[in-house]
Amino acid sequence: MGLRRLASLAGRLAPARRTARRRLTVLYGVLFLLSGVGLLAITAGLATRHTSEVDQGSASQAPQTALSQADARIQQLQAQLASEAGKAHTAATHQLLIGSAVALGIMVVVSVVLGLLVAGRVLRPLRVMTATTRHISADNLHERLAMPGPRDELKDLADTIDGLLERLEGAFAAQRRFVANASHELRTPLATMRASLDVAVAKPGPVPAQTIALADRLRTELDQVERLLESFLVLARAQHGILPSRETLALGDVVSAALADRADSIAARHLTVQHATGRDADWVQGSQPLLRRMVDNVIDNAIGHNQDGGWILATTEADDAIVRLVVETGGQVFDQQQVDQLAQPFRRLGADRTGSDSGAGLGLSIVAAIAAAHGGTLDMQARAGGGLRVSIGLPLAAHAAQAGVPA
Secondary structure (H helix, E strand, O other), X not given: OHHHHHHHHHHHHOOOOOOHHHHHHHHHHHHHHHHHHHHHHHHHHHHHHHHHHHHHHHHHOOOOOOOOHHHHHHHHHHHHHHHHHHHHHHHHHHHHXXXXXXXXXHHHHHHXXXXXXXXXXXXXXXXXXXXXXXXXXXXXXXXXXXXXXXXXXXXXXXHHHHHHHHHHHHHHHHXXXXXXXXXXXXXXXXXXXXXXXXXHHOXXXXXXXXXXXXXXXXXXXXXXXXXXXXXXXXXXXXXXXXXXXXXXXXXXXXXXXXXXXXXXXXXXXXXXXXXXXXXXXXXXXXXHHHHHHHHHHHHHHHHHOOOOOOEEEEEEEXXXXXXXXXXXXXXXXOOHHHHHOOOOOOOOOOHHHHOOOOOOOOHHHHHHHHHHHOOOEEEEEEOOOOOEEEEEEEEOOOOHHHOOOOO
């Protein structure tokens, strides 16, 4: 009961963050203190008993009958010697208790320090496991804790976490393979349907206007499905980190090409576009088709999530070892929580907010996957004045000054 009270009192005096290391240290110190106090109590009890025996012995040796003068003197001297010996023993016992108490206090401090060191060493594998597990995400599920050491509880915990990571990796890989395989296999029936439409419309003789209108509508829908499947394939490849070919190219040129290809869409919405780029510092290395798709999706997002007569500001610049593409737009005020979810598949801002219902919600998730496959990052912020700010950071290509711009 006393041990529990001391542990509770020590716990209340500990800092607010009661880590396992501090709790173990306090427990070690309390246990040592109790054992020391017990040992000191036993020593004091034995010393007190010995003193009382000496006193009793001296009293029993007092003369009981009248003897000669010499014998009485001898007995008196013996009694005095016994009394002095008892006093000396009592003083020595008192000094011993004081010294033991001081030594106990010093050893309590030493035991706390040693307990802190021992607890830190015992808990070190747990800290390593926590840091490694926190580092592992969906992009590096292949990593394992691989905790060395004897077969104990900590080793069993690490092996259990490794098994969980292995199952998660298998589930993610199966999901990505399914998306890639399904997207690839669905292309054949789409091509067959498109060919059947072309054959039906191309038959000799007059074709009813309803048939031509229906064929045009079906072609539009088939084009949309084909774009969706292509997006699935790009997303699956990017998530697997598959880069078909690696080359060095200027990110600013890719942005300029994307804006030029969408000049008609920009003019149709009367958007004002500004593009600033650092020609000597925006070189990146990676898959040209994937990087172009990434930039195209960002520009398409800037055009679609805008308002007629609005504006687009695109800048590319190098910051230390990072090339950063920033695309800002005007428009409606968006909720930041909703914007944070746009990098997930099939998430998009509602048509009532953007004035557009096109797209399947894969554009920015593809951007995030391609950026991650190239060692980059994607950050999206809702602007206080309305619109979005999309920032992509990619590693600066090595030896960028000697690189040439791809055709």
